[in-house]
Amino acid sequence: MRTKFSPVICFLAVIFLAVIFLGYTSAESARQIIAPDFVLKDLSDKSVALKDFRGNIILLDFWATWCPPCLKSIPELVDVQKRYKDKGVVVLGVSVDNPIQANNQYLSAFKKKYGVNYTILRADRPMLQKYFGTLDFSIPVLFVIDKNGMAVDKHVGYAPGLVESSLKKLIK
16 A cells, blocks of 8 residues: 655655754854864974964965965955954965975965965874864865854855855954
């Protein structure tokens, strides 16, 4: 014996499942975690620690020179650094480029060519493991870290204006 479900019941079931799923993903994305601390080298081989920027809003951008969406995001990050620097916003670009193919001299020339006005750091394995749990991840990825060191947003990929919308929630 086969039971037939009316189209209305099927439609309501789909809506119910969609609401449950969307509610779950929204709650998941709203969960805040403490941004893992790290010490990385900048392009002049100076050690830079995340904790040195506590009290600021940090945009931690994982990128590479060979990544087209990463290159598209650079002008926006340059603009954000310029416009929000006085409001306690710090942009840190974390290069995941192969250090043999893109050494510090290469990255310094890249920084100058693209007018990058923020600090560029070199990623290392332990730091990537802390942030991604693996060495297999997509870029660009940008973490928005509030003044208390909490990672409050994570943006995978590049969408114009998304970073600024995250900042507006934090800047008062």
